[in-house]
């Protein structure tokens with residue numbers, strides 16, 4: 001099971017105080033064997049945070065949304081994570097700079 005859904009504590013807290021809470025969920029993508037370990041594309045709801053976790057023993061990777069014109073994010077070394085919250089619907093392709101062919105897409109709806 002590569003995808004785990006975690007309801008953030010913040011959702012619980014905001015509900016506890018009776019305020020209107022926005023959708024807040026974290027989806028984890030485990031990276032191993034030079035692959036983003038998730039179905040492709042991965043569809044999530046607006047407001048979802050996607051967290052990539054490097055499960056490799058030695059290899060670093062990146063999650064680069066180059067098509068949007070972003071600079072490449074820092075490399076993710078083993079046991080490190082990188083995350084992004086998707087607040088707008090759309091199609092978000094990404095890839096790993098060091099590994100040609102290592103790519104993925106997040107669809108936000």
Ligand SMILES: [Cu+2]
Pocket residue numbers: 034060061062096097098099102
């Ligand atoms: Cu990589």
